[in-house]
Each structure stands twice: as C-alpha cells, then as structure tokens.
Amino acid sequence: MSSIHRAVLRQAEATPESRLPPGIQPLPRPPAMGRAVELAFLRWEKRDLVSTENFWRDFGLHIVSRSADALVARGTGTSACISIATKGRVNRFVGPAFRMSDGTDLERFVRDMGARPIPPDRIPGGGRGVELADPAGRSVWLLQGQTPVDALPVREPLVADMNTAFFAPRVNRTIRAPLEPAQVVRLGHVVMQTVDFPRLADWYQRVLAIIPTDVQYLADGSPALAFFRLDLGDQPADHHTVVIVGGIEEKYEHSAYEVVDLDALGQGQQVLRAQGHRHMWGIGRHVLGSQLFDYWIDPDGFEYEHYTDGDLFTADFETAYSPLEFGGIWAWGDDAPASMKPRKTVGTLLRVLGLLRRKAITPQRLKLLGEALDAPARPWA
Numbered sequence: 001m002s003s004i005h006r007a008v009l010r011q012a013e014a015t016p017e018s019r020l021p022p023g024i025q026p027l028p029r030p031p032a033m034g035r036a037v038e039l040a041f042l043r044w045e046k047r048d049l050v051s052t053e054n055f056w057r058d059f060g061l062h063i064v065s066r067s068a069d070a071l072v073a074r075g076t077g078t079s080a081c082i083s084i085a086t087k088g089r090v091n092r093f094v095g096p097a098f099r100m101s102d103g104t105d106l107e108r109f110v111r112d113m114g115a116r117p118i119p120p121d122r123i124p125g126g127g128r129g130v131e132l133a134d135p136a137g138r139s140v141w142l143l144q145g146q147t148p149v150d151a152l153p154v155r156e157p158l159v160a161d162m163n164t165a166f167f168a169p170r171v172n173r174t175i176r177a178p179l180e181p182a183q184v185v186r187l188g189h190v191v192m193q194t195v196d197f198p199r200l201a202d203w204y205q206r207v208l209a210i211i212p213t214d215v216q217y218l219a220d221g222s223p224a225l226a227f228f229r230l231d232l233g234d235q236p237a238d239h240h241t242v243v244i245v246g247g248i249e250e251k252y253e254h255s256a257y258e259v260v261d262l263d264a265l266g267q268g269q270q271v272l273r274a275q276g277h278r279h280m281w282g283i284g285r286h287v288l289g290s291q292l293f294d295y296w297i298d299p300d301g302f303e304y305e306h307y308t309d310g311d312l313f314t315a316d317f318e319t320a321y322s323p324l325e326f327g328g329i330w331a332w333g334d335d336a337p338a339s340m341k342p343r344k345t346v347g348t349l350l351r352v353l354g355l356l357r358r359k360a361i362t363p364q365r366l367k368l369l370g371e372a373l374d375a376p377a378r379p380w381a
C-alpha cells in the first residue's frame with residue numbers, strides 16, 4: 001500500500017482577555033458617550049434605483065416606498081426601515097444609523113463632537129437624531145424615538161421540526177421550504193475596513209458603547225480586527241453588530257441580514273441565482289459569530305450577506321482574542337473567494353505605496369497583514 005499524505009486541519013484557539021499572554025495587546029476600551037441599542041438602517045447613494053430595488057426584492061427586503069429620488073426598504077421585523085437609497089451621482093455607502101438608548105444624551109454629541117441635528121422629515125420611522133462624521137468621513141446617524149411598526153407575517157422556522165440521529169419529531173411528514181426570496185427579518189451587522197484600525201475602533205466604541213466580543217491580532221500581537229456587539233445588559237445581543245477590519249483602504253465591506261432559517265438561506269440562494277444576481281460566497285458557517293452564511297453582490301458591486309443561527313452574548317461575556325488568519329473566517333463550506341482579499345493589481349500597489357509615503361501604515365504592519373491574509377487557509381485552498 002502506498003503511503004498517503006494526511007493533511008492536517010487545525011482551528012485557531014481563542015484566549016479570554018483575562019488570560020492574554022504578555023505579547024498580545026488588549027484592545028483599548030475608551031469611556032462611551034452614548035449607548036447604541038440597535039443598528040437601525042444603512043444609507044446608500046445610488047445612480048440607478050431601479051436595479052437596486054430589483055436586487056433588494058430578490059434578496060428578500062420589503063419595499064416600503066419608492067420615488068424618483070428615494071427607495072426605502074424594511075424587513076419583516078418591527079423596524080420601519082432597514083435600508084435607504086437616494087438617487088445620486090455616484091454609487092456609495094453613505095453610512096449607518098443607530099438607535100440609541102433612551103438614556104443617551106444626543107445633545108452631548110452636538111456639544112462635544114460637532115454633531116448636527118437631522119431634519120425629522122429625513123428620518124424614516126420618525127423620531128429625532130443627530131449626524132456625525134466618523135474618522136473615515138462616513139455619515140453616522142444617532143437616533144431616538146423611532147416608532148416601531150407591526151411585524152409582517154413570515155413562516156415559522158423549520159429547525160424545531162428537524163430530525164437528527166437522536167431526536168426525530170418528524171414522522172409521516174415531509175420538509176418543504178417554500179421556493180421564495182429569503183425573507184429578511186432584520187438588519188444584523190455592518191463591516192467596515194479602515195487603514196487606521198485603532199482610531200476607528202476607538203471612535204465607534206466611544207460613540208456607541210459597543211463591546212468587543214472577539215479581537216484578532218497580527219503576529220506582533222497588535223489588534224487588527226474586532227467584532228463588536230451592542231451593550232444590551234442582560235439581554236442577549238448578536239455576537240457582532242459592527243465589525244472593524246484593519247486594511248489598506250477606507251471601505252464598506254458588507255452588511256448582513258438575518259433570515260428565518262437555513263432552508264430560507266438555501267431557497268433564497270436559488271431565487272437570487274435564477275434572477276441572475278452575482279453570487280459571492282456560501283453556503284458555509286462562520287467561526288467568529290457562528291452564523292450560517294451566504295454572500296451576494298448587488299448590481300453596483302456592494303456585498304450583502306444572508307445569515308441565520310448566529311451566536312448571542314450578554315454584556316458581561318468576556319472578550320476573546322485569536323490570531324488573524326484568512327482561513328479563520330469560515331468553519332466549513334465553500335472556500336472563501338480570493339476577491340475577499342485585496343487584489344494584487346497595479347491599483348493596489350499604488351494605493352499601498354501612497355499609504356507608506358503618507359506614513360498611514362508602517363512597512364512592518366503591511367507585511368504582517370499580508371502574512372495573515374496569505375497564510376494557506378486549508379491544505380487544498
């Protein structure tokens with residue numbers, strides 16, 4: 001018998017913050033000015049609202065209103081709006097809007113950070129709010145007093161009726177998930193890349209009181225990626241609502257939308273494929289956050305994620321640290337596409353040279369980031 005090469009699979013281990021070895025730097029936790037209780041909606045500027053609307057419908061969003069200048073969509077949950085696109089000259093992610101706790105003093109952001117009141121007629125779902133610019137120049141809305149709407153009907157999850165080797169409730173019955181767009185229940189999270197990771201992580205923690213659930217560090221022990229959850233006290237919050245990724249540009253990475261269950265994810269994929277949309281990655285399961293995921297690309301190149309079965313944590317759960325590795329993004333499923341990494345093009349090279357010249361990034365950090373992304377993800381990948 002010939003000898004067979006046995007490839008070794010491994011998974012990076014996470015370390016709780018209280019047991020961090022000396023070489024790994026904890027992520028600084030600044031005092032917060034307010035507390036976010038929900039990622040309310042995302043704002044977009046789009047040249048073509050019709051193609052955006054078609055994608056949103058096939059992706060499982062519900063269109064609330066549409067005019068020549070604006071498109072508003074919701075999920076089946078109780079938020080009046082989870083996404084707004086206004087007609088503009090460029091296609092861009094304008095920024096996120098957060099619902100803040102009743103105890104948050106919005107005036108403080110006006111006094112201390114130069115926030116500006118938002119005209120109430122611009123806020124879908126009503127209420128009041130202020131607008132801030134984050135360090136990357138994105139417009140961030142902080143809102144209070146939104147009126148919840150009635151939830152839309154959505155089918156029951158099929159999970160409770162799932163047969164396993166040890167528990168089989170489904171006898172003389174079948175499982176038939178409807179072939180329809182994956183009904184989006186709510187907006188889950190937004191991921192943003194930045195050149196200045198410490199600065200953006202500090203800013204969002206200060207403004208929103210978000211808690212790092214998982215932090216990933218480079219080989220020199222410096223944090224370079226953080227998954228933040230909302231501080232909802234004893235109430236469970238998603239593993240992450242905001243993710244900040246250190247990289248080589250200021251960029252929207254993706255936003256994620258919770259669907260009813262795995263069968264919705266699968267049937268929704270078939271609908272999006274049938275309508276000719278661009279599939280990106282999935283179905284698979286993430287490691288940090290544990291979600292079952294499926295990634296799509298909208299007509300203007302922006303990434304959207306369907307997910308289900310994510311982890312939940314209360315505010316007291318300890319922050320964990322793990323090494324940043326490309327292969328650590330997914331537990332199983334399709335291999336992550338190369339498009340998730342910076343393309344090795346002349347454009348990328350020029351951008352990197354510009355960053356080095358401006359001293360926005362050190363050669364050492366760039367090298368460590370490159371090593372983290374280029375480490376072989378799987379023996380076959």
Ligand SMILES: [Fe+2]
Nearest residue numbers: 189191256305
């Ligand atoms: Fe995600």
